Amino acid sequence: MARLAHCIALLLLLPGFSAAAEQQASYSVGVLNQQSVIATAELWNPLLDYLGKKTGSKFTLAIGNTVQETDSMTARGDFDLVYTNHIFSMPIERDYRVLVQWGGEALAGAIVSTKPMRLTELAGKTIAFPSPDAFAATVITWGQLAHEKIKFIPHYAGSQEGCLAALSKGLVDAASITPRFALPYTEKNHLTLHTVYQSGGFPQIPLLAHKKRIPAAQAQKISDVLLNMSRDVEGSKLLESLKIPPFKAASEQSYDAVRMLYADWHQSQGHNPQ
Amino acid sequence: MSLRTRLDLIVSGILLLMLLSMLYLSSWRQSQQSLEEQRLALTATSTALAKALKTPLITSDYATIDTISQEVFSPSDLSALLLIDTRGRALVDLHTTRAATAVPSWFKRWFNIPAPESRTEIAVGGLKYADLSIMGNSESLYLSLWTVVTQMSLIALLAYAVLNISVWWILRRGFRPLELLQQAAEKLAKGIREPIDEKVAPELRLPIQAFNQMSEEIARLISELMEKQTDLQISAQAIESLNEGVIILKRDLSLKYCNPFAAQLHETIPSLLQTITEILERHLGQSSGANLHLATDVSTAGSLHTLDILINSVNLPHSADTYHVVVVRDITEERIQKAKLAWEATHDTLTGILNRLEFARRLNEHISSGQPGMLLFIDIDHFKRINDSYGHSVGDQMLKHIAEGLQRKLGEDALLARFSGDEFLVLLKHISLEDGTRLTENLLAAIPAMKLLYHGHLFSVTASVGGIYFDADTHLSAEMLISHTDATMFEAKRAGRNRLAIFAHEMPEMENIRVDQEWLDRLTSALEQKRIFPYFQPILRLDDDSISHYESLARM
Numbered sequence: 001m002a003r004l005a006h007c008i009a010l011l012l013l014l015p016g017f018s019a020a021a022e023q024q025a026s027y028s029v030g031v032l033n034q035q036s037v038i039a040t041a042e043l044w045n046p047l048l049d050y051l052g053k054k055t056g057s058k059f060t061l062a063i064g065n066t067v068q069e070t071d072s073m074t075a076r077g078d079f080d081l082v083y084t085n086h087i088f089s090m091p092i093e094r095d096y097r098v099l100v101q102w103g104g105e106a107l108a109g110a111i112v113s114t115k116p117m118r119l120t121e122l123a124g125k126t127i128a129f130p131s132p133d134a135f136a137a138t139v140i141t142w143g144q145l146a147h148e149k150i151k152f153i154p155h156y157a158g159s160q161e162g163c164l165a166a167l168s169k170g171l172v173d174a175a176s177i178t179p180r181f182a183l184p185y186t187e188k189n190h191l192t193l194h195t196v197y198q199s200g201g202f203p204q205i206p207l208l209a210h211k212k213r214i215p216a217a218q219a220q221k222i223s224d225v226l227l228n229m230s231r232d233v234e235g236s237k238l239l240e241s242l243k244i245p246p247f248k249a250a251s252e253q254s255y256d257a258v259r260m261l262y263a264d265w266h267q268s269q270g271h272n273p274q
Numbered sequence: 275m276s277l278r279t280r281l282d283l284i285v286s287g288i289l290l291l292m293l294l295s296m297l298y299l300s301s302w303r304q305s306q307q308s309l310e311e312q313r314l315a316l317t318a319t320s321t322a323l324a325k326a327l328k329t330p331l332i333t334s335d336y337a338t339i340d341t342i343s344q345e346v347f348s349p350s351d352l353s354a355l356l357l358i359d360t361r362g363r364a365l366v367d368l369h370t371t372r373a374a375t376a377v378p379s380w381f382k383r384w385f386n387i388p389a390p391e392s393r394t395e396i397a398v399g400g401l402k403y404a405d406l407s408i409m410g411n412s413e414s415l416y417l418s419l420w421t422v423v424t425q426m427s428l429i430a431l432l433a434y435a436v437l438n439i440s441v442w443w444i445l446r447r448g449f450r451p452l453e454l455l456q457q458a459a460e461k462l463a464k465g466i467r468e469p470i471d472e473k474v475a476p477e478l479r480l481p482i483q484a485f486n487q488m489s490e491e492i493a494r495l496i497s498e499l500m501e502k503q504t505d506l507q508i509s510a511q512a513i514e515s516l517n518e519g520v521i522i523l524k525r526d527l528s529l530k531y532c533n534p535f536a537a538q539l540h541e542t543i544p545s546l547l548q549t550i551t552e553i554l555e556r557h558l559g560q561s562s563g564a565n566l567h568l569a570t571d572v573s574t575a576g577s578l579h580t581l582d583i584l585i586n587s588v589n590l591p592h593s594a595d596t597y598h599v600v601v602v603r604d605i606t607e608e609r610i611q612k613a614k615l616a617w618e619a620t621h622d623t624l625t626g627i628l629n630r631l632e633f634a635r636r637l638n639e640h641i642s643s644g645q646p647g648m649l650l651f652i653d654i655d656h657f658k659r660i661n662d663s664y665g666h667s668v669g670d671q672m673l674k675h676i677a678e679g680l681q682r683k684l685g686e687d688a689l690l691a692r693f694s695g696d697e698f699l700v701l702l703k704h705i706s707l708e709d710g711t712r713l714t715e716n717l718l719a720a721i722p723a724m725k726l727l728y729h730g731h732l733f734s735v736t737a738s739v740g741g742i743y744f745d746a747d748t749h750l751s752a753e754m755l756i757s758h759t760d761a762t763m764f765e766a767k768r769a770g771r772n773r774l775a776i777f778a779h780e781m782p783e784m785e786n787i788r789v790d791q792e793w794l795d796r797l798t799s800a801l802e803q804k805r806i807f808p809y810f811q812p813i814l815r816l817d818d819d820s821i822s823h824y825e826s827l828a829r830m
Contacts, residue, residue: 037329038398045399061401065333 025057027214030079032086032205033067033159034130034181043242044083050238054225057218066158067131080213081222085205086133088255089262096208098252099223103245104180106201109140112182112193113174114167119148119197125173126153128163132269134176135258137163139265140199141176146268161185167193203254207247223249277456278449285441293430301423305385308418312410313390319346320392324406327357327396331365331403339365353389354409360402377413377420385419387412451475455485467493519546519602527551530597539604543574543581550583550600557585569605579606622692624670625677633691633699637752640703644746648710648776649755650700651740651763652680652717655771657696660733669696671728672735679724683717697763699756707743711776714741718774736772738763743778761790800830 031044041061048059062079064070067086074082075090085107087093111119111127122145129138137160145152155172157163163175164185174196186193207226209219229235230246239246323346330338339357343366347355357366390410396403451474458470469486472479513520519536523529529547532540540546549572557566566585571578584601620632628636640647654676661669673696680698681690689701700717702710718739726733740762742755750758765775800806806828812821 037332041328041332041398041401043399045401049400061332063333065329065335065338069333 025218027057027059027080028062028078029059030062030070030074030082030084032084033063033065033070034178034205035159035161037063037065039161043244046238046242050229050235051222051225054232054235055218055221067134068158071131071133077210080210081207083205083207085135085203085255085258086131087208088135088259089133089266093208093259095211097211097219098206098250098255099209099219100226100247101206101250101254102204103248104204107136107204108179108199108201109136109138109144109176110179110182110198111141111145111174111176111196112164112167113196114170114191114193116194117174117196119145120150122152122174122196123150124152126155126171128155128157128166128172128175130158130160130163130177131156133262134160135262136178136199136202137176139261140202141197143261143265143268144197144199164189164191164193167191202258203250204248206250206255276453278445278453281449282442282445285445286438289434289437289441293434297423297426297430300426301385301419304422305387305415305419308415309387309390312415313392316352316390316392316408316410319350319352320394320406320408322346323355323408324394324396327404327406328398331359331396332398336365343368351411351414352408353411354407356407357404358407359404365404377416381420381423382416385416387415387419451478451482455482458485458489462489462492465493465496519600521547521550521600521602523551523554523598523600525596525598527554527598536602539602543572543579543604545572545574546581546602549581550585550602553583554585554598579604580609581605622677625674625692627677627681627698628689628691630691630693630699633689633693633701634752634756636689637699637701637755640701641744641748641750641752641755645704646706646743646745648702648705648707648714648741648743649759650698650702650714650717650776651693651756651759652698652700652721653738653740653763653767654696654721655736655738655767657735660735664731664733668726668728668731668733672726672733675726676721676724676735676737679720680717683720693756693760699759707776707778710741710743711774714739714774714776718772722772738766738771739774739776740764740766741774741776743776747780757795761794764790764794797830806830 029044029048031040033040035043040063044061048061051057052059059081062073064073070084071086071090073079074084074087075092077092077095081099082096083102087096111122127145129142132138142154155166157166157172157175160175160177160181163172163177164182166172167175168189168191179195179198182193185191207222209222214222225235226247227249229239323342326342326346327339330336330342343355343357346352347368347370352368353370355366355368356364359365389412392408392410394406396406454470454474455478458468461468467489469489470482472482475482513533516533516535519539520531520533521529521536522531536546543549549570553566553568553570565587566583569580569582571580573579582603582605586599587596588599589596620629621627622629637649654673657669657672660672673692677690677692677698680700684690684700684702687703689699689703691699693699702713705713718737721737722734724734740759742759742762744750744755748755762775762777766773769775797806807830808826809829810824810826812824814820815822
């Protein structure tokens with residue numbers, strides 16, 4: 001009788017333990033500094049909160065002050081989940097698996113200016129880049145300029161918003177960004193931009209999960225939640241309020257081209273990848 | 275305390291109250307304004323700091339958090355800065371104790387300005403990162419407020435002093451004429467009339483004129499009043515000391531006042547008041563007021579009092595009250611005296627029978643009535659001897675005795691009077707000559723029987739009686755009839771006394787008696803008036819004019 005009672009008690013307590021064990025899972029999520037830290041937090045905190053509710057885990061945004069800081073944190077493997085494509089230039093990439101990618105149009109790089117000009121007119125001009133390792137806004141556009149043998153003066157602004165801010169203040173002649181961030185900034189700051197160059201499309205920035213710190217099942221769960229946001233009432237409302245497209249499925253192979261371009265970039269720049 | 279002083283104090287108090295209220299309200303408003311400003315500044319600082327701390331909080335850049343917090347806190351007037359994360363950990367905890375200012379502690383307790391505080395929740399994208407709490411410094415508030423209050427107090431004090439002096443000067447100037455009016459009024463109240471000179475305050479010319487006129491009128495009225503008061507006092511004293519009772523009754527006939535004499539009278543006549551009220555009730559039933567003068571008899575304790583009552587109902591001017599003023603005199607004695615006088619006027623005081631005048635009046639009445647009658651004249655024989663021999667007291671007693679005896683014999687129907695000395699008159703009314711003669715004879719016979727025993731002596735007299743019978747045809751006055759009857763008495767005297775001589779008026783003898791009486795009267799008058807002069811004259815012979823003899827004669 002006593003043994004039965006113990007078993008029953010154990011059975012009753014088990015869900016509590018499980019739930020407690022599950023609720024206690026807390027993951028850090030690093031996000032690339034495509035925007036200011038605050039703008040990044042305003043976008044990702046609601047997403048992470050939704051993700052946490054749906055998965056039962058806690059996801060905490062983690063970000064450096066600058067792209068370089070975040071890249072350093074990424075390279076160190078500080079994050080359990082990381083949203084960046086800069087990782088594809090880092091050895092730590094091997095410890096992460098791709099879960100989903102940002103929705104919407106393919107990732108492209110663009111060079112914009114406040115007045116119409118051709119790409120060749122950028123010779124000798126100052127162009128703002130987010131960071132040396134920004135894929136679309138630096139690797140692709142710089143690659144294009146190099147391909148067309150256009151000499152320019154680079155200026156690293158720390159983020160895409162930083163590039164646009166430098167452009168709007170007249171500190172640079174052009175800014176290299178991804179088009180996704182141009183419209184919100186111009187609307188907010190009443191800035192008229194002219195596209196000098198826009199590249200072709202590449203896979204959007206992925207969300208990767210640490211292979212060891214986030215078990216496969218959990219990683220799958222996270223992917224499922226993000227991919228099914230548009231089919232979930234709360235998720236669709238959140239997408240609408242944040243004005244972002246739903247996440248898309250992604251695979252490791254999707255980013256082979258990115259990896260290759262990064263390798264070429266590092267080589268052209270004469271520095272080893274971090 | 276004078277009106278000016280009171281007004282000065284009141285105005286001063288009001289000014290002080292106003293200034294203090296303004297000072298307090300201004301200070302309070304200033305404090306609230308300063309507090310609000312500090313709150314707004316604090317809120318702005320908190321908002322700006324929260325904004326600045328967002329990025330380092332998101333990036334967990336605690337160094338930057340510290341730096342920003344220190345940069346904000348150190349140069350500021352903040353007294354505390356606290357940043358608490360979602361786990362309750364204090365990421366920033368800065369405090370400072372600002373140096374105490376020179377503001378007195380009572381001032382701080384009075385205003386009790388709480389240190390402003392601002393709390394801001396730092397959240398990004400719906401995720402709360404921390405709570406920021408900053409607290410301002412109330413010392414600076416107190417200091418600024420104290421400075422303001424001090425300055426305003428000085429200004430208020432100066433304003434108060436200036437206003438007070440102004441009010442004092444204005445009141446002093448403005449009240450001077452009023453004070454003069456007041457002093458003049460006070461003196462007037464004491465009976466001292468001092469007109470105010472209009473030049474003292476030309477702006478108050480009309481009130482001063484009015485006052486002067488009023489004081490003149492008041493002085494005159496006071497004088498009149500004092501006169502009237504004196505009169506009233508005299509009247510009151512007079513009423514009090516009157517030897518007549520003065521009773522004043524109210525409309526409802528209750529007693530209002532009575533003077534001492536009335537009170538004394540009431541003690542003598544307990545039913546006095548009742549009698550008066552009964553009279554009034556009887557009369558008032560006929561009219562609303564009473565104006566009566568009557569005499570009434572009141573019986574009390576077996577004695578009868580005659581009261582002379584004069585009632586006047588008076589209506590006081592400017593009042594609906596009616597009072598009945600009663601003047602009452604006990605005229606019992608007066609009546610008695612009057613009756614006595616009236617009696618003495620018609621009676622002989624010695625014998626108590628009618629006197630000559632009254633007898634003559636009644637005799638005239640009887641004669642005028644046309645009724646017959648007999649007039650007798652009785653003269654006591656040798657009466658002078660009694661007076662001379664025994665004294666007038668015996669003589670008087672004798673006369674009284676004879677008068678009493680005659681009255682008894684004559685009865686009430688006849689009139690008996692003492693003519694003079696020892697002479698009596700009797701009128702027998704409605705009697706015939708024969709009956710009258712018989713009666714007279716009886717009287718004559720009765721007189722000697724009227725003996726008087728006096729001091730052990732027995733006295734008796736006789737009388738001579740003359741009488742005249744008259745009727746409607748006798749046209750004589752009482753005086754003439756008496757005179758003629760007197761003459762008949764003399765006839766009785768001449769015949770030998772102690773007898774009677776009665777005549778009817780129409781008898782021829784009466785003429786002789788009448789003539790004799792006339793001559794007797796004329797001679798009596800001439801002797802009294804000394805009109806009889808003796809003359810001594812020679813008688814001359816006619817032939818030779820020689821004196822034959824002398825004769826003396828008396829001429830009248």
